Amino acid sequence: RIMRPDDANIAGNVHGGTILKMIEEAGAIISTRHCNSQAGEPCVAALARVERTDFLSPMCIGEVANVSAEITYTSRHSVEVQVNVMSENILTGAKKLTNKATLWYVPLSLKNVNKVLEVPPIQYTRKEQEDEGKKRYEEQKLDRLETKQRNGDVIFPIINPELHTVGYSQSSLIHLVGPSDCTLLGFVHGGVTMKLMDEVAGIVAARHCKTNIVTASVDAINFHEKIKKGCVITISGRMTFTSNKSMEIEVFVDADPFVDEPRERYRAVSAFFTYVSLSKEGKPLPVPQLLTETEDEKRRFEEGKGRYLQTKAKRQAQMQQAAQQ
């Protein structure tokens, strides 16, 4: 579809969250279709995880987004989908790869949302495809367990914070879950949640550097808990790390089932977003250093630095590999 002014910031760059939402919708369609392809209990595929994804080039108002999705692996209870987004300038015909994403879906019964159904297996053209898929499946399973434990943290409000401290830019947003946010099962689409997360992370980044910012990448996101229609969700973000030209922001989503539900507020999702600051010509700008004050902030900064260096090393290894081939 054509990108509209409402999809973009005032510099005309399409929000990363808008792209994540399109990706998730494409993934939900292809995996729901696949899981219902054999006669049996009808089901809806629910997003369980999105792998780390990089935004390779910014998309602009007036460009057309081409989204294509393919199922690349199936385990007994989950489906791996690969989604590619190309941006196309229909005036010049120029096309660019905007990003590639890998998503994991789980089929939930339409009659009983707590029942996970079996996934019909796909055919692989080569045996290695299945083996590599299985390896990816095992890796993400491990990683999901890890984040499940990390989920307890809370963002405390800070009064009169100093410029460039964590407290200065931290932000939160509440949203009442409406019918258009939900799947047929009455639970929030993963894509809607990611769009709101990107919105908060973008405000944190803009408050910190007061310039035009764009989403550079999103770390793997695990959806451990569903969010029901009628909930109020609180999305909070705080900056954890800055390199010379990038900012890492941690985002939490908490759900409050406040009408007709005995349940307490719970943590539904958390994730790390990375942003860069762009000049009017689209060049990356230096980012003000984050000032850490408490022990926790210093620890999180070091952890962020670890993730940053790891990603950098991985990318260099890939480039060397590509150069050798």
Next chain:
Amino acid sequence: RIMRPDDANIAGNVHGGTILKMIEEAGAIISTRHCNSQAGEPCVAALARVERTDFLSPMCIGEVANVSAEITYTSRHSVEVQVNVMSENILTGAKKLTNKATLWYVPLSLKNVNKVLEVPPIQYTRKEQEDEGKKRYEEQKLDRLETKQRNGDVIFPIINPELHTVGYSQSSLIHLVGPSDCTLLGFVHGGVTMKLMDEVAGIVAARHCKTNIVTASVDAINFHEKIKKGCVITISGRMTFTSNKSMEIEVFVDADPFVDEPRERYRAVSAFFTYVSLSKEGKPLPVPQLLTETEDEKRRFEEGKGRYLQTKAKRQAQMQQAAQQ
């Protein structure tokens, strides 16, 4: 994309206007891409006309709409696009043709909106394709001239109207044109206008028969006049004709360039929509007869009857032809 609750009426049937909007967006993308395919002045394709289109089967919330578009003819200054919409139930895998539409676009220069550019010709696989396209082109050209003359009529409000009279159900809606309603040229997308027209026509139909109604067809619509960002548009609808099971509604769109423009209010578009009334099981219900009072109403009723009988005769001829083949 997946159909959401906001795309549908309270019975869960997707609004005809939502489908028209998707069709027009697909047509605008493919024709803008084609018109810019040769190096030259960049341009945006603007909707000039939509041929009569029938809604063959209702689409529901949760279904996926598959929209495909193809260029079928090019004249020197216009492009004919054929768009098909399939609704897919991704739970059962069932697919149905929802409607086929034919749209005409004209390339307007990005630098000078009043300049119509030349269209690169397409290749035809058979000579007859070109001849048939040319015939369609000439026919629509004639028809466009005709509606241009018809455009003067105005809907007057009626106080305390009787049930089932024209005045009882006539309705109007005003809308302030915002940035997301517009193309890169700053003019309203034809699809946005058609969606609003369908909304008003639907209210007229529901007021008349007080049941669940769905769009059955839309007569050819000609877009003679562009509507600029910042205008206020008034969309008015009145019933012109009822058969036993259908209602015909005439819709007018008037634009008011009320800030910064010396121009008076003008008629931008007008069209006929046909609705049917459906029972809870999706069966067509009888429609109350429209009570005509004035001479003009009686004349419009007869004209509507003429269109109704002509369409019916055409459809029967097609079915006979199909049966003979």
Next chain:
Amino acid sequence: RIMRPDDANIAGNVHGGTILKMIEEAGAIISTRHCNSQAGEPCVAALARVERTDFLSPMCIGEVANVSAEITYTSRHSVEVQVNVMSENILTGAKKLTNKATLWYVPLSLKNVNKVLEVPPIQYTRKEQEDEGKKRYEEQKLDRLETKQRNGDVIFPIINPELHTVGYSQSSLIHLVGPSDCTLLGFVHGGVTMKLMDEVAGIVAARHCKTNIVTASVDAINFHEKIKKGCVITISGRMTFTSNKSMEIEVFVDADPFVDEPRERYRAVSAFFTYVSLSKEGKPLPVPQLLTETEDEKRRFEEGKGRYLQTKAKRQAQMQQAAQQ
């Protein structure tokens, strides 16, 4: 227009904020049209104030909202508009008055947003109309000065609050101002701001009483400061008073012009919203008493009680007057 699922809460009642937004749009259109009716500098009418408005009966999904607007007074630099909203059930034909609102607009030059232009005078049919309008004009002028001084207050976050305290239900929301939120001048529509205020106030009310709630009334709102496209706005709400069956919530809107602007965060608007809690049958439910802890909270509770008793007395006087006529 027809009320959609996204316009309403999960019980099907249309949000007060949706109605306020429609009212403001109608007012902006009629007053901008009037102020441009004489040749002169083109201008856009900006909302300066909304008088107290009561929501007389809830509107539901599927109903049609009929909004009518009329200019009732003009001073040299401002326009008073009276807007009525009727809800119509198009299936039964039943119509109800939903609310009446009075709004004040000021014409700002399209070329220079800081220049207030002169308003063309309207014709009054009776001399008393002009005198009464002038009285209303003077009254609102006084009231605007008052709230301008009150505007300094800030909502501090509270950690681990007790149930039914002020801290327990207080909420805030951030919103990045996009192009669709803005007028031709690039400033936020008053109606968009009111919709967000109602959203926050509604969440505060629902958190307090954990039932289905609806907007009962909104006190006069003064728009002292414009909010520019690209700002981040923080909307915060806290409960100030509860009677047996109603809750009063104070809402603040703060704007942060964080990109390319030297200006500090500033208070743009503040207002009081009153909510009631409804049972499934639509009957008012008792509301849990608000627990006040600090001196400030106790003072605000007493002030809220004052407003509540004053409104009650006024309403009784009006009913007696009506009974005597």
